[in-house]
Amino acid sequence: xxxxxxxxxxxxxxxxxxxxxxxxxxxxxxxxxxxxxxxxxxxxxxxxxxxxxxxxxxxxxxxxxxxxxxxxxxxxxxxxxxxxxxxxxxxxxxxxxxxxxxxxxxxxxxxxxxxxxxxxxxxxxxxxxxxxxxxxxxxxxxxxxxxxxxxxxxxxxxxxxxxxxxxxxxxxxxxxxxxxxxxxxxxxxxxxxxxxxxxxxxxxxxxxxxxxxxxxxxxxxxxxxxxxxxxxxxxxxxxxxxxxxxxxxxxxxxxxxxxxxxxxxxxxxxxxxxxxxxxxxxxxxxxxxxxxxxxxxxxxxxxxxxxxxxxxxxxxxxxxxxxxxxxxxxxxxxxxxxxxxxxxxxxxxxxxxxxxxxxxxxxxxxxxxxxxxxxxxxxxxxxxxxxxxxxxxxxxxxxxxxxxxxxxxxxxxxxxxxxxxxxxxxxxxxxxxxxxxxxxxxxxxxxxxxxxxxxxxxxxxxxxxxxxxxxxxxxxxxxxxxxxxxxxxxxxxxxxxxxxxxxxxxxxxxxxxxxxxxxxxxxxxxxxxxxxxxxxxxxxxxxxxxxxxxxxxxxxxxxxxxxxxxxxxxxxx
Amino acid sequence: xxxxxxxxxxxxxxxxxxxxxxxxxxxxxxxxxxxxxxxxxxxxxxxxxxxxxxxxxxxxxxxxxxxxxxxxxxxxxxxxxxxxxxxxxxxxxxxxxxxxxxxxxxxxxxxxxxxxxxxxxxxxxxxxxxxxxxxxxxxxxxxxxxxxxxxxxxxxxxxxxxxxxxxxxxxxxxxxxxxxxxxxxxxxxxxxxxxxxxxxxxxxxxxxxxxxxxxxxxxxxxxxxxxxxxxxxxxxxxxxxxxxxxxxxxxxxxxxxxxxxxxxxxxxxxxxxxxxxxxxxxxxxxxxxxxxxxxxxxxxxxxxxxxxxxxxxxxxxxxxxxxxxxxxxxxxxxxxxxxxxxxxxxxxxxxxxxxxxxxxxxxxxxxxxxxxxxxxxxxxxxxxxxxxxxxxxxxxxxxxxxxxxxxxxxxx
Numbered sequence: 001x002x003x004x005x006x007x008x009x010x011x012x013x014x015x016x017x018x019x020x021x022x023x024x025x026x027x028x029x030x031x032x033x034x035x036x037x038x039x040x041x042x043x044x045x046x047x048x049x050x051x052x053x054x055x056x057x058x059x060x061x062x063x064x065x066x067x068x069x070x071x072x073x074x075x076x077x078x079x080x081x082x083x084x085x086x087x088x089x090x091x092x093x094x095x096x097x098x099x100x101x102x103x104x105x106x107x108x109x110x111x112x113x114x115x116x117x118x119x120x121x122x123x124x125x126x127x128x129x130x131x132x133x134x135x136x137x138x139x140x141x142x143x144x145x146x147x148x149x150x151x152x153x154x155x156x157x158x159x160x161x162x163x164x165x166x167x168x169x170x171x172x173x174x175x176x177x178x179x180x181x182x183x184x185x186x187x188x189x190x191x192x193x194x195x196x197x198x199x200x201x202x203x204x205x206x207x208x209x210x211x212x213x214x215x216x217x218x219x220x221x222x223x224x225x226x227x228x229x230x231x232x233x234x235x236x237x238x239x240x241x242x243x244x245x246x247x248x249x250x251x252x253x254x255x256x257x258x259x260x261x262x263x264x265x266x267x268x269x270x271x272x273x274x275x276x277x278x279x280x281x282x283x284x285x286x287x288x289x290x291x292x293x294x295x296x297x298x299x300x301x302x303x304x305x306x307x308x309x310x311x312x313x314x315x316x317x318x319x320x321x322x323x324x325x326x327x328x329x330x331x332x333x334x335x336x337x338x339x340x341x342x343x344x345x346x347x348x349x350x351x352x353x354x355x356x357x358x359x360x361x362x363x364x365x366x367x368x369x370x371x372x373x374x375x376x377x378x379x380x381x382x383x384x385x386x387x388x389x390x391x392x393x394x395x396x397x398x399x400x401x402x403x404x405x406x407x408x409x410x411x412x413x414x415x416x417x418x419x420x421x422x423x424x425x426x427x428x429x430x431x432x433x434x435x436x437x438x439x440x441x442x443x444x445x446x447x448x449x450x451x452x453x454x455x456x457x458x459x460x461x462x463x464x465x466x467x468x469x470x471x472x473x474x475x476x477x478x479x480x481x482x483x484x485x486x487x488x489x490x491x492x493x494x495x496x497x498x499x500x501x502x503x504x505x506x507x508x509x510x511x512x513x514x515x516x517x518x519x520x521x522x523x524x525x526x527x528x529x530x531x532x533x534x535x536x537x538x539x540x541x542x543x544x545x546x547x548x549x550x551x552x553x554x555x556x557x558x559x560x561x562x563x564x565x566x567x568x569x570x571x572x573x
Numbered sequence: 574x575x576x577x578x579x580x581x582x583x584x585x586x587x588x589x590x591x592x593x594x595x596x597x598x599x600x601x602x603x604x605x606x607x608x609x610x611x612x613x614x615x616x617x618x619x620x621x622x623x624x625x626x627x628x629x630x631x632x633x634x635x636x637x638x639x640x641x642x643x644x645x646x647x648x649x650x651x652x653x654x655x656x657x658x659x660x661x662x663x664x665x666x667x668x669x670x671x672x673x674x675x676x677x678x679x680x681x682x683x684x685x686x687x688x689x690x691x692x693x694x695x696x697x698x699x700x701x702x703x704x705x706x707x708x709x710x711x712x713x714x715x716x717x718x719x720x721x722x723x724x725x726x727x728x729x730x731x732x733x734x735x736x737x738x739x740x741x742x743x744x745x746x747x748x749x750x751x752x753x754x755x756x757x758x759x760x761x762x763x764x765x766x767x768x769x770x771x772x773x774x775x776x777x778x779x780x781x782x783x784x785x786x787x788x789x790x791x792x793x794x795x796x797x798x799x800x801x802x803x804x805x806x807x808x809x810x811x812x813x814x815x816x817x818x819x820x821x822x823x824x825x826x827x828x829x830x831x832x833x834x835x836x837x838x839x840x841x842x843x844x845x846x847x848x849x850x851x852x853x854x855x856x857x858x859x860x861x862x863x864x865x866x867x868x869x870x871x872x873x874x875x876x877x878x879x880x881x882x883x884x885x886x887x888x889x890x891x892x893x894x895x896x897x898x899x900x901x902x903x904x905x906x907x908x909x910x911x912x913x914x915x916x917x918x919x920x921x922x923x924x925x926x927x928x929x930x931x932x933x934x935x936x937x938x939x940x941x942x943x944x945x946x947x948x949x950x951x952x953x954x955x956x957x958x959x960x961x962x963x964x965x966x967x968x969x970x971x972x973x974x975x976x977x978x979x980x981x982x983x984x985x
Contacts, residue, residue: 259581411588411589411611412589412608414611437660440656448606448638450603
């Protein structure tokens with residue numbers, strides 16, 4: 001964009017970019033030798049950037065396939081994902097400016113592209129022209145079985161047992177190890193060094209871009225959209241162009257058989273941000289969606305809790321300083337600050353507020369509820385007081401219904417797609433036969449399923465639980481907290497004088513991975529219920545929320561804790 | 574671990590299977606089909622480490638659903654089975670056999686026979702040797718169907734014989750079936766196992782053609798060869814055979830004795846007791862008493878008038894002769910704590926009297942002897958009987974009263 005030279009041919013300043021990254025004049029189509037300097041962002045130093053040299057590409061193979069590199073595949077995946085995000089309403093800059101540049105930066109840093117290739121390093125595919133004896137006798141070349149056993153995460157594709165033995169018999173010249181040029185090499189690489197790209201990492205890229213642009217999509221939402229199919233992830237390879245043949249080890253890289261886990265995507269994103277040497281991300285201020293005040297409001301609504309609780313969440317946020325810009329904004333590479341999980345944090349704040357006001361010890365909250373019930377019976381003017389019991393019943397009912405639906409959906413999930421996957425050309429026919437049989441059986445039993453049609457993908461929605469505000473019997477947003485509050489010195493405080501800590505001592509997160517260890521039986525049922533509610537909404541394990549709750553509590557009661565560490569865990573506020 | 578609840582293909586399919594299982598148990602065929610539709614893609618993954626792979630699951634579950642689902646037809650069922658046969662070569666013959674069973678249940682004998690013949694001609698490298706047992710079963714069932722055909726021809730022949738006709742063609746056919754059936758049935762019963770139906774048919778064939786020696790040998794093998802699993806039916810068949818053949822009492826008794834040891838409640842015990850009572854040998858009569866008491870320990874015999882009459886006859890005879898009272902005492906010893914409540918309650922007295930007078934008569938006799946004339950059962954029944962002016966009940970009352978001292982020695 002900042003290229004201001006006049007065109008040599010027509011003297012216009014009207015430049016575009018070819019696929020190869022060179023500038024061409026839009027008026028006269030003169031292609032220059034100048035390649036694009038990435039000037040836009042602050043974070044990439046003004047190094048000369050070169051695209052993947054076209055010279056490496058061989059002419060298309062006879063079966064219509066072409067040579068392609070793994071990173072090209074991932075580039076396609078990212079493209080699809082960000083297009084889907086755009087369709088969801090994310091700003092278009094994300095695709096062309098943000099994610100694109102993140103990706104290029106990654107390629108450069110990991111030396112897959114945009115850099116000079118060192119002389120000794122060649123991308124050598126393991127072809128099967130060599131006889132099996134060669135393969136066996138070369139100790140440096142990893143055996144196929146070894147490569148296949150390298151897995152990023154457990155539960156990946158199990159190998160076709162016959163594949164390994166059949167490989168040595170193949171005499172075709174095309175590589176059966178992978179359809180891509182560098183599939184086998186890719187898996188061999190030491191992942192620690194260069195942050196090897198994986199499918200879950202594509203989501204880390206997306207999340208990173210979303211965070212940079214401060215879009216109102218949390219990580220848990222993003223992952224939920226992925227599971228619901230609004231963002232391509234599973235089987236995204238079926239959108240690869242025909243000529244990009246996928247087989248062998250490519251499957252290990254591109255085919256996922258498990259849903260991404262929050263922690264994994266989250267941690268990878270931070271690793272990535274540090275790897276790319278990114279500067280401080282744009283500020284998360286209190287007008288941002290990701291700010292705890294905002295997220296709390298959303299979650300309060302979704303959890304069908306009174307709006308009045310928002311005052312309390314804001315108070316807690318303020319008191320412990322988690323609403324500060326410096327706390328919330330991501331500073332890549334800074335190991336001392338704890339990484340912020342915006343959604344989990346907000347949920348945890350709500351849990352803490354509930355504990356502050358209702359104690360949640362399986363006694364007090366029901367007692368308060370009884371008082372509110374009495375009051376509501378005798379006095380109907382001025383709006384109803386919030387009754388914990390009623391809320392519990394309403395929410396539990398909906399939650400059970402939704403959870404049951406979700407469980408069934410998980411069981412009915414279809415993982416395969418039309419595009420057949422095979423490790424080698426040899427078992428292609430077997431794979432196709434199997435696929436045909438599967439389709440037949442699906443048809444046969446599908447007909448017997450009755451009128452149950454597989455429902456259309458529901459429209460992506462930010463809210464999973466909805467409460468109609470007209471119905472004050474089952475919607476608690478407008479209910480009042482008056483019954484549980486009292487005024488003291490001009491300040492509204494909770495009537496509940498007690499608080500119990502989830503844990504007296506926090507664990508060392510770096511050592512055991514958690515701040516605390518959540519075991520359902522050790523905590524009151526109400527607490528467990530509340531954790532379960534947010535666990536469902538965020539689609540994460542209750543223990544993560546529990547961790548954040550512990551963290552917040554320790555910040556909140558810091559002074560008191562330092563004094564009385566030995567005795568009872570019930571504190572007077 | 575954070576990966577515990579990670580949803581992946583395997584867990585998703587496991588969950589799917591448990592939904593299928595629930596639906597099957599509750600006979601919700603539509604719902605089971607719905608989930609099975611989602612499960613079938615498991616075929617595209619390798620499960621060689623699992624004990625039961627998806628192809629077997631799909632075969633078994635699909636069979637259940639198609640068999641019970643209201644909208645499923647036999648045609649669809651057959652089509653499905655053919656697909657399943659191609660799925661797992663290691664299971665080929667098993668699937669064939671199951672298919673045949675279903676066809677038989679549906680009355681499609683001819684189709685079943687065709688399938689069996691087809692299965693018999695199947696060859697697949699080393700699998701043929703590995704699936705040898707299943708092959709024997711296939712042949713055995715074909716033999717069984719041959720037997721059915723033989724039986725049909727035999728009946729036709731017998732009918733014709735009555736009318737005075739004799740059709741050579743039918744006879745030839747019949748013999749043909751016999752040969753085919755015999756060859757296969759003979760083979761399978763050589764292998765240790767439970768082959769009741771095959772044994773019965775084979776013996777039937779042998780008896781018809783007069784080869785009693787072979788029949789006896791087969792039955793002896795089946796009953797007494799320790800390699801075969803313990804099977805009371807084997808003894809029953811042997812006993813029935815011996816009876817039919819009019820064999821010596823001795824062999825029959827020894828066979829029945831073994832049956833008594835295995836299944837004291839078997840229905841043949843009545844005949845056994847009757848035979849033993851008649852015996853001149855003391856030991857045999859003693860055994861007879863033991864046999865009938867043992868049979869009546871079982872709830873299934875409680876209302877069996879014949880059984881009670883056997884017991885009644887024997888104990889009555891003992892009381893009259895006043896010999897061998899100790900036998901009765903011995904048998905009664907282990908039963909006196911619970912038989913009264915089990916057989917001789919007042920409630921049962923009323924009920925027996927209402928429903929079956931003969932039964933109540935026999936029981937009252939036994940009760941009167943074992944428990945004395947003051948026992949509830951006897952008092953009630955004899956009283957009712959005398960009220961109704963039935964002669965035998967008056968006789969009964971007299972008898973028990975007269976022999977009461979003897980009875981007391983038993984119950985004492």
